[in-house]
Amino acid sequence: MPMPRSWVEELVVEYYVLRGFMVNFDIPIGTGAGGGRRDLDVVAVDTTNTEIHIVDITNIWSGKADKIVRDVVGRLNEAVNVVSGWYGRGYHYIKKAVLLGSLGGRRCGKSLTI
Numbered sequence: 001m002p003m004p005r006s007w008v009e010e011l012v013v014e015y016y017v018l019r020g021f022m023v024n025f026d027i028p029i030g031t032g033a034g035g036g037r038r039d040l041d042v043v044a045v046d047t048t049n050t051e052i053h054i055v056d057i058t059n060i061w062s063g064k065a066d067k068i069v070r071d072v073v074g075r076l077n078e079a080v081n082v083v084s085g086w087y088g089r090g091y092h093y094i095k096k097a098v099l100l101g102s103l104g105g106r107r108c109g110k111s112l113t114i
Helices: 007-018 065-087
Strands: 022-032 035-046 051-059 092-103 106-113
Touching (some): 007 022, 007 035, 007 051, 007 092, 022 065, 035 065, 051 065
Antiparallel strands (some): 022 035, 035 051
């Protein structure tokens, strides 16, 4: 079985698997503006409730808050467009972000539903 690329992705995948979701991760969706690859971190499908959770996991060690938020929201909106092309509009799409960073020299994380 493939493994997520980071321990945070692994925890998010495990969270959804334990709740009965069908989960996929690190799904390539194209290339970035400067090269490299763009991917969806975690997509979790609950067919019984017709919900799809799309999770973006981001390190925020530096940068301005408004730019970080714009980038995360932009990635999640793009992800909904891609995933809705696969599953259709019959699902309720829930966008979530996991932000990792540091606060006063201590590492911290926060999960947000957008």
